Amino acid sequence: MHYLIILSLVLVSSLSGGQRVVVQDSELKANTSPAYILENLTLEERNNAIIQLEYDERVRNEAESIEALWNSGKYDEAIILMKNSQQLQDVGIGIAWKTPIKTSVKWGDDVLISSYDSVQVVDMDIDNATGNLFAVIVFPSGTYTNWTVNISSDTGRTWSQTYIWGSSAVLADCAVLGNFLYVAYTTTGGVGRIRRFNTSDGSVDTGYGYHTVIDEGTDLRDIVLTSDADHSTPHYLLYFAIMDNDSLRLYWSDTAATTWTTFNPPVGNASRGLDACVTSISTSPYRIMWASFIGTDNKVYTVGGWSTWNVYGPHDTTGTSSSLVTSIGAYGDTVIVVFPQTLSSDSNYVKYRIRYTEGGTWFYGYLYGPSTSSSYVNDVTARLGDGISVVYQTSGSSAEAYYRHRSYANPSWSSPINVADSIARYNVKPSIERVGSEIYGILYVNYPEQVVLFDRSDWVVGIGEEEEENTGLYLSTIGPGIFNGQVALTYSLPINQRISLDIYDFSGRHIKTLVRGPKEAGKHSVVWRGDREDGRAAPSGIYFCVLVADRFRKVMKLVLVR
Numbered sequence: 001m002h003y004l005i006i007l008s009l010v011l012v013s014s015l016s017g018g019q020r021v022v023v024q025d026s027e028l029k030a031n032t033s034p035a036y037i038l039e040n041l042t043l044e045e046r047n048n049a050i051i052q053l054e055y056d057e058r059v060r061n062e063a064e065s066i067e068a069l070w071n072s073g074k075y076d077e078a079i080i081l082m083k084n085s086q087q088l089q090d091v092g093i094g095i096a097w098k099t100p101i102k103t104s105v106k107w108g109d110d111v112l113i114s115s116y117d118s119v120q121v122v123d124m125d126i127d128n129a130t131g132n133l134f135a136v137i138v139f140p141s142g143t144y145t146n147w148t149v150n151i152s153s154d155t156g157r158t159w160s161q162t163y164i165w166g167s168s169a170v171l172a173d174c175a176v177l178g179n180f181l182y183v184a185y186t187t188t189g190g191v192g193r194i195r196r197f198n199t200s201d202g203s204v205d206t207g208y209g210y211h212t213v214i215d216e217g218t219d220l221r222d223i224v225l226t227s228d229a230d231h232s233t234p235h236y237l238l239y240f241a242i243m244d245n246d247s248l249r250l251y252w253s254d255t256a257a258t259t260w261t262t263f264n265p266p267v268g269n270a271s272r273g274l275d276a277c278v279t280s281i282s283t284s285p286y287r288i289m290w291a292s293f294i295g296t297d298n299k300v301y302t303v304g305g306w307s308t309w310n311v312y313g314p315h316d317t318t319g320t321s322s323s324l325v326t327s328i329g330a331y332g333d334t335v336i337v338v339f340p341q342t343l344s345s346d347s348n349y350v351k352y353r354i355r356y357t358e359g360g361t362w363f364y365g366y367l368y369g370p371s372t373s374s375s376y377v378n379d380v381t382a383r384l385g386d387g388i389s390v391v392y393q394t395s396g397s398s399a400e401a402y403y404r405h406r407s408y409a410n411p412s413w414s415s416p417i418n419v420a421d422s423i424a425r426y427n428v429k430p431s432i433e434r435v436g437s438e439i440y441g442i443l444y445v446n447y448p449e450q451v452v453l454f455d456r457s458d459w460v461v462g463i464g465e466e467e468e469e470n471t472g473l474y475l476s477t478i479g480p481g482i483f484n485g486q487v488a489l490t491y492s493l494p495i496n497q498r499i500s501l502d503i504y505d506f507s508g509r510h511i512k513t514l515v516r517g518p519k520e521a522g523k524h525s526v527v528w529r530g531d532r533e534d535g536r537a538a539p540s541g542i543y544f545c546v547l548v549a550d551r552f553r554k555v556m557k558l559v560l561v562r
Helices: 025-030 034-039 043-048 057-071 075-083 464-468
Strands: 013-016 019-022 049-054 092-102 105-107 110-112 121-126 133-141 144-152 160-167 172-177 180-187 191-198 211-215 220-227 237-243 248-253 270-280 287-295 300-305 309-312 327-331 334-344 347-355 363-366 375-381 388-394 401-406 431-436 439-447 452-456 474-478 487-493 497-505 510-519 522-528 541-549 552-560
Touching: 034 049, 034 075, 034 092, 043 049, 043 092, 049 057, 057 075, 121 172, 121 431, 121 439, 133 172, 133 431, 133 452, 144 180, 160 191, 172 237, 180 220, 191 220, 191 237, 211 237, 211 248, 220 270, 237 270, 237 287, 248 287, 287 327, 287 334, 300 334, 327 388, 334 375, 334 388, 347 375, 347 388, 375 431, 388 431, 388 439, 401 439, 474 552, 487 497, 487 541, 487 552, 510 522
Parallel strands: 172 220, 270 327, 327 375
Antiparallel strands: 013 019, 049 092, 092 160, 105 110, 110 452, 121 133, 133 144, 144 160, 172 180, 180 191, 191 211, 220 237, 237 248, 270 287, 287 300, 300 309, 327 334, 334 347, 347 363, 375 388, 388 401, 431 439, 439 452, 474 487, 487 522, 497 510, 497 541, 541 552
16 A cells, blocks of 8 residues: 555554553644655655645745745755744645656456545546546545546556645545646635646646635535536536535636636525536527535435526435435436435435426436445436446445446436446445547445546457467367357466456446456366346347456457357
């Protein structure tokens, strides 16, 4: 585990000579100060770090002196000056890595995109111009809360960290507009700020620094950042927030993102679970902003408009848990809001409301199973004409994350696919984005490690180029690959290791798990009887048998003829 800035969230205690040693509050505070963070960087990390402090005007000269010392290589002098400053103990600190730090590691079929644990918030967006995918991750560090910017230039196969921010921030969200990835975040005292990064490489725009967007003297319960990036002429960045007084706020800016205008929807009962998106329509005003949230009455609402607003709902009751969220997606006149609905005292199931035409009826449906466990958090996307995709997570000791897809008009959803190779943490909202034509990427936090993992909907098909690597793996059939009843498969492993052996159909849908878990080195065999996970017979067609071991995989085509 990488412990660059990870510190315990609770008071540290240990046993020393049979005595319980308790770290005092003052020591804990010192161990989470910017000076402590910088002091504990290795020499290699120091040489790779450009720092930027976030301060008020009273300490500008002192803070700029520390930045200048550090960024010119005088690390010890900068640390001493920071330690001796009483006013700089609680400032925010950003570290831009001169050379991005590779963070990704294979975790079964999934990719571990960051080594930080205890993750509380994840969000993702893609720059369709470059194809670069971005993830923002929020995690605690003592009395600080940190967020990082991670970039993947190969749509999720590998990731690198370009930036880390540490302060009293508690929330963060991201959106791409033009040539920049914008990150919205909150600080103590109900202040909402924003920073931006170049979409070409994920580097911080130091000239932009940060801008304060929200400062109304009341705390922020929730924030969402979105844009009209999918419009033919994108212009707007939209910063939504739920305030502590139950109001819903919207602040918008143009592509410069320097001047912000307040535009407040007529909502005074917003509680939590905020989400937002922008859709293009064929008639004036040509764009519609959408937001969804859970009200103070624990019911779901949607808000839509541009120059004027309409409030829809209450739709349905969700429950009282603070973990419950809503998710909203839109394409043209089609709008869908997804949320967990409480059907009994101990059951929550994913429900959705969908509207196909402006002013039309809000229809509804459920996304059941295959698990009967309660579902709490979800995310939806409906971008760029590829239909609607949803990820939702169940609770319990073996919580899972399921992916499903449908077209805009046809209410028939694909069968649920479990995208999680480990237990999904049910109370952290996942993130789903379109990463290519009819291809979707998913971020989720697992349990008990509480790290961020990434999976893609197409990693079954199109990976044959990996088969020629000299990995020591072997996968074959005993007899022909064309069969009509059952097929015997054989595989061999060079060392003892954890593996998975799964069947997928031609579109990449998961059909059945044949093997999952630790296996000894040597030759093994297993039989697939042409059935699905639920025991029903799979139809005739082309299938892929995928063997994954460590970070390598083998793929073999099978043809089932009934």
